[in-house]
Amino acid sequence: MKKKVKLYEEAMNASYDPIFITDKNGYGIFMNEAYTRVTGLTKDQLIGRHMKDILKDGLISDSVSLKVLKKKRRVTIMQYVNGKELLVTGNPIFDENNEISYVVTNLRDITSLKNLEQELHKTKALANKYLQELKVYQKKEQVIHHEGVIANSSQMLNVIHLAQKIAPFHSTVLLLGESGVGKEVIANLIQKLSNRSNKPFIKVNCAAIPKELLESELFGYEKGAFTGADSRGRPGLFEQAHTGTIFLDEIGEMSLQLQGKLLRVLQEFEVTRIGGRRTIKIDVRIISATNKDLESLVKKGEFREDLYYRLNIIPIKIPPLRERQEDIPLLAHYFLDKANEKYQLNKQFTDDALLAMKSYSWPGNVREMQNLIERLVITTDTNEIHSSHFPFSNKVNGHSQEKSIEKTMKEVIHEVEREMILKAITKYKTTRKAAKILGISQSTLVKKMQRLGL
Incomplete structure (x- = not known):
């Protein structure tokens, strides 16, 4: 048994990736040499000490081990140690009674991605490796979330805080933000x-239902109200x-x-x-929600001013993904985990892939990221997803400048056209409106989209 323990210890010390282990009570019992190299923290500062005391001393900004012990599942957080931004994952090890006996922590230095010459293994894969060696069942769960919201940025935490604050009240809420946020x-x-x-929670996409049918869907109809109506009538969604x-x-x-009828609902609460x-x-x-x-629209006479003020009692602006880069690694790993689980695969991001995603503007926001990651999980031939697999051109290595110079003018123009068209279509929905904003005809826009494979 001692030989096995020594073997595990030597294996973890040989790992390039930082590893830290606490016991079931929250005391540090092991850290490998890589952990000291990345964090600057020594064994004297961590081993044998409770994580609450380490937090109190300010050695770390947050403790993933304490969160795992409390939630009894895998947890990922952003942690700050000695000025470094770290992506930290804590994994529980359960005993035969399904009680936590240890917490294994892996971390990745987000701040040093540009300088890494070797790719680090994804924290989840490393955790699974050591847990498999110890023959312990790992309970799979999502990365950090708050009631389904994956976030770490101050912007989104402010949104969550406001949502929490206004949730108990009856006030009307208007959600604002680009498509896909x-x-x-x-x-x-x-x-x-x-x-x-x-109670009932009814969702209505006002753009997806034909305008001539939206009124009957919202307000319902009596029997014989119009040709084709249900003979018994039907209650509306309200x-x-x-x-x-x-x-x-x-x-x-x-x-x-229809805006006039909605205004009456807001004023009288009757239909x-x-x-x-x-x-x-x-x-x-x-x-209500809109990306417009x-x-x-009120100034143009396309939206009722009185309705706007009725809807805009509590506005919540949700920032686009490009303005909250801290959320990108967490969201990326969350969607990767979901896709891996869905298709029974074990794909991983390389560090240049993570940096590429943080550098990209994401015109389609979170929805674009989710769809792209699922597609790459399915279509990539290797278990590692590199920056070269992404359709956008951002690079993270020192050769990016040289590669961009090697592109032809035609290739650069196509990339610019592609990004501008994606942004216009995402924001204005139709080719007619997008073409008008881009200053070209609708037929020209359609031809360009076909040529660019959009």
């Missing part, structure tokens, strides 16, 4: 934290959301006529079905 995720968070969490919450996504796409005469009282909270500038 996660407006529906924040709507889910508000609903889950509200006192209506066990009625179905009674005592709960209704989420009106893409509210900027609603017609002016009248199409073809009906009686009003129906409803108790419903309204959360409603103030601009």
Whole structure:
């Protein structure tokens, strides 16, 4: 047994990656040489000491070991040690009684990605390796999250804090942000934290339902109201959301006529079905969302000013992914874990891939990242996903300048066109509107999209 323990200790000391182990009570019992090299912390500072005391001394900004012991599952956090930004993952080791006996911690130095000459193994793969050697079952769970929101940046933490603060109240909420930033995720968070969490939660995409059908969907209709109507009539979505919450996504796409009816709902909290005469009282909270500038639409006469002020009681602006780079590594690993689990694979990001993702502008935001990572997990031939696998051109190594010079002018123009078109389509949804903003005809835009494979 002593030989096995010595073998494990020598193996972990030989690892290039930092490893730290605490016992079930939160005391440090092992750290390899790589841990000292990366963090600058010594055994005298950590071994035999409780993590709460280490936190109190300010040696580390946060303890992933304590979080694992509390939540009894794998946890990933951002940690700061001696001025370095670290991506830290803690993995529980369970005994035969399914109680935690140890916590194995791996970390990656995010600040030194540009200077690394060798690729570091992904923390999850390293944790799985050592846990497999110890023949201990590892319970798989998501990376850090708050009620489904994956975030670490101050911008998103402010959004979460505001959502928590306003959730218990009945006030109308307007979620603002580019397409793909996660407006529906924040709507889910508000609903889950509200006192209506066990009541109906109806989601409506105002852009996905044809305008001529949206009114009957929202307000319902009486029997015989129009040709093709259900002979028994039908309650609308507002009625179905009674005592709960209704989420009106893409509210900027609603017609002016329908905006007037919605205004009445907000003022009187009552609806009248199409073809009906009686009003129906409803108790419903309204959360709306848009990627459009409603103030601009009001000035153009395309959105009712009185409705805008009714919806804009509590606005929450969700920042685009490019403005919260701290969230990118966490989101990337979260989506990678989900895709690996879904397809029974074990793909990993190299460090240049992580840096490339942090350098990219992500015009399609979180949704673009999720779809891209799932595609790469499926299509890449190796277990490692490199920056070269990404369709965008950002590089992280010292040869990026030389490679960009080697490109032809035609290639550079195509890259610029591709990014501008993606941003325009993401923001304005239709080729007609995107073409107008780009200053070209719709037919020209369609041809360019076909040529660029969009």
